[in-house]
Amino acid sequence: MGAKFRNQRQKDLEDLFFQNFSKSEPIRILDVGGAAYFWDNSSLPALPNIEIVLLNLQEEQILNPKFKSVVGDATNMPEFEENSFDLVFSNSVIEHLYTWENQQKMANEIMRVGKKHFIQTPNRYFPVEAHYAIPFAQYFPASLLYFLLTKTKLSRLQKWDPKAAQQYLDEIRLLDQTEMQALFPGSNMYLEKFMGMIKSISAHNLA
Structure with missing residues (x-):
């Protein structure tokens, strides 16, 4: 079920992304806490002028030259300048930061370094805890x-x-929709639902 939701989320992300960017222009993406395999089913790595930077606490093994691994901290990214990425993406990372203060720091850094963002987290109130x-x-x-x-x-x-x-x-400090809206003010909320209940929440400014 999780894979089904991720695949649909990725498709919807790309549909929103290409409303903002042309497939022929240079594109730079930061994946906070990501891995190259997450993008295996995505069309984005096939674009001619794209770079996807993976930011993690440890270096990731990279085989695709369009990916770059960077060791860093999601709550403090001085190595990246303001608006240095066209898109900042993160999947199920922001709930792993121990405190609300750290989650605020990550959100602020994401909005600083990225022109656009798409940040996903499990919903605190979904009956089955995701982890x-x-x-x-x-x-x-x-x-x-x-x-x-x-x-x-x-x-x-x-x-x-x-x-x-x-x-x-x-x-782990799970988040709800109200907190995600507070972390990313002005963002849209992409809500994944299962049997009418919100399973996960993604804050984005792509629409």
């Missing part, structure tokens, strides 16, 4: 969720490594 695939896990006490992750196979039919489980519990 653990456990219904209503976002409402559990941290100690109970840690126990379920490390001692049972309720999360994706496997037991989590204790360090990985604690890391996720520490870093």
